[in-house]
Amino acid sequence: MKIALAQINPTIGDFEHNTEKMTASIEKAVNHSCDLIVFSELVICGYPAGELLNKKDFVAANLNHLRKMIDSTKGIGVICGFVDKNTDQQLYNSALLFDKGEILHQVYKRVLPACGIFDERRYFERGTEWSSFSYKGRKIGLTICEDIWDDKGFFSRRHDPVDQAARMAKEGADLIINISASPYYAGKRELKLGVLGNIAKKYKVPLLYVNQVGGNDSVLFDGMSMAFDSTGRVAARAREFEQDMIVFDTDIEKGDIHPITETSAESMLNALIMGTRDYAHKCGFKKALVGISGGIDSALTACIAVKALGKENVLGVFMPSQYTSQQSRKDAKTLAGNLQIELLHIPIEPLFNQFLQSLSPVCGETSHGLTEQNIQARVRATLLMALSNKFGHLVLSTGNKSESTVGYCTLYGDMAGGLAVISDVPKMMVYELARLINKDGETIPAEILQKPPSAELKPGQKDQDDLPPYEILDSILRAYIEENKDPEEITGMGFDPSTVRDVIHRVDRNEYKRHQAPPGLKVTTKSFGYGRRYPIARKSWA
């Protein structure tokens, strides 16, 4: 049997467009003489749809479009995900196989994740029915995402008392199909290869994995759909971060192998480019605005924006103050020149001075305190938002994860924007991505990579005057945020206890800023925003 693995990029709620993409893939698969085509989890409506799932007309539209697909498809079997509803109006994350206008089999997802960005137990009931089925000479075990991410060899805490892969193998399934919407984070690839390859190998059956691709707000799906042969080796593989289709032949257990990125940094960069493009386009923006300071964060953000949207669609805005160095002025200009983007120039000194003057009757004499630093950042945000209003461009904010974590950023200032492109990228990784961008020629001026980072909000300011060295800060933050380690455990890793205490204190007391941050593209195991839920008003107990 020849099976097409179709990885498409659905837009949430865009049933018309999503099913058109499916139809185009089906035509292509028929032309390749495929017997079956497999699409990803909830492909009809897009994932994650959140509380749109609670809207009756959303679910009805999803069922109507599925029905149209079933009625109109000819010459091939189709497996796809959709939202099903029972007579009690309860919803199921479901998958079905249809062929010649008939539904041949249907399954309901059993393992509903409720952690990180996942909230499936809010919307879906847990599936109870389950069996393998025969189709064109194969006995197929059909599963949905986490249903088989539950192997006791990999996960210490299992979700389903029944191991579905083991049960299906025991039933005699000779092909396991898994349709997923499995988000990207750095390092996920290895886990994915391990978990899925292990199942194929352990039960000696080929395994097909079809993943969603594309960005939906913060959540990025990398695609990289795969077929594993019955020894657990990758026998077919689709591209990452773009729509793709591969064909796998179950008789010879071989298929298309498309190229993927080699390093973790490359895949993160591609994830950010895809996420920026999809957020802009799915929100209806063609063009974006980036405030360019002459520093590394805005340089990286501008490069990503250009790769995502095209140089003609990115407008740089340089907004120097009296604290902006000559070097930064030069670097901003060089960067824009290298990227061939337009760079507007709006000095903020008159605005900053007017704020100081307007405030002086109530605040008295001014100094270079936090108040004055924040005013500069907010003046810049107000200018960017005004240009956004005027031109209709999306504002991309440029803050990195390290500064957002410890609150080294201004709410309604440099945090402002429609999308926070690199807000989940730690500072050390920002440098790595910048070096990657420069690999084939200097786009980001070398000076930007070499000079010590500074917000340039007061004379002679350097990040490192206020923060621990980024090597140390990033390691502590990874331990605290991503690995959820206790202060004692982090100190036990060899860090200075007072530094650890100070960093954690900063993380905790800046929850209020992150609460109001724009969506940021998630590229680590734990980003801020929707998938990390901490109260603001609370006390520290340690």
Add this chain to the structure above:
Amino acid sequence: MKIALAQINPTIGDFEHNTEKMTASIEKAVNHSCDLIVFSELVICGYPAGELLNKKDFVAANLNHLRKMIDSTKGIGVICGFVDKNTDQQLYNSALLFDKGEILHQVYKRVLPACGIFDERRYFERGTEWSSFSYKGRKIGLTICEDIWDDKGFFSRRHDPVDQAARMAKEGADLIINISASPYYAGKRELKLGVLGNIAKKYKVPLLYVNQVGGNDSVLFDGMSMAFDSTGRVAARAREFEQDMIVFDTDIEKGDIHPITETSAESMLNALIMGTRDYAHKCGFKKALVGISGGIDSALTACIAVKALGKENVLGVFMPSQYTSQQSRKDAKTLAGNLQIELLHIPIEPLFNQFLQSLSPVCGETSHGLTEQNIQARVRATLLMALSNKFGHLVLSTGNKSESTVGYCTLYGDMAGGLAVISDVPKMMVYELARLINKDGETIPAEILQKPPSAELKPGQKDQDDLPPYEILDSILRAYIEENKDPEEITGMGFDPSTVRDVIHRVDRNEYKRHQAPPGLKVTTKSFGYGRRYPIARKSWA
């Protein structure tokens, strides 16, 4: 048996303080010769703790403080909620009875809510063990919150196949105790009385309900703990929106009846006052800043702030522009005078003009468009935030629910602040609350209530030029947001189809603004923020 129902206001993570409050209540109950004292759900750590529950040291601190309570309490039995952990590190939302240093009984919550602001299935495992137990001559059925909010007479969709109240009654329980952290919304009181009274009446047993009180970020707990006698009548009742203790005697089925508010508007006003006070104090703020425009929203917000924090702790800031009317100037001044609060005066015209001048080289000639309106709002936000930085006061934003719902507000402008006091109060209700405040004398100048609402961001602007009349807008919004009705259903209620379409379109496309809004006090069944989860990047399917 004499039982004390102790409703305290815990702070999340403040184990020391929470258990001190418990100890004080215990002493009082012992002095009243009580046999048993009952505290609310998860009282040791506070509710809702979110992902703090994933922190090992948070759970450990909760267990340590519980252990100290068990060891130190003498002369009375205690029932309270806490987080329990099994040997597999799985967490349970649990309750126990202890007396004389020993744990006599323990239960685990079975019905874990995963809707609205609730996410319990992310953190807790579902309880399996359950039985009634004898204590001091009574057979007690102990339940946690939703465990008994599951009566088939009230809820069409039940969560637990076993009706716990029915099962306990069958087991011979002659007293049902329910410990809760059940949030307030307007109209919840009637549901609460119905559900709980019905259980007592149906099974002919007294029922004790002990609820958390206080605000935690957006979530407000009204308290109003109650005892129902075995005919279902309220036999004891604690105050709303403040800490309180009442005593109920199971032998005579009678207890203290404390006064509560009479109208829905009164209770909403009290909820907002409590929420503002708790957010400020639990975040460490004593004082607040309110931008006062001379309009109704900021007037109401200022009144709530004064009631919450005291007039000496509220600083008004009046920031007129060339578009501010003489009437607004007068009204702002009169309001501040009536409230006896300080009113700073910072004209924004020079700042606004400087922005227009700085932008003119790139934007060309200016007009009274959206760009220019938003600049004014953002200049004001920058001033308020500068004062907040300078003085350390909390900024209270003043937008109402109607405008936030349709996006008739400026991100980083009037939306800016640490807490959005009335962001869940629809405009018509804003007027009702303002009239309530004026009931015993004019605090809010009558002119503010009478003049047509205006943002005063361009000459002669009126809300009603851009929006449907608020009577109609609020009804459509309630149907769409709170009742989750489809466009067709709303049109079917008698509204003009094009108005309905336009309003819904505005709601949907402004998700991005609300994503970056400060926490707002939740007073309806569906507020924006944490309990309402919609994607930003998506298409409308209708």
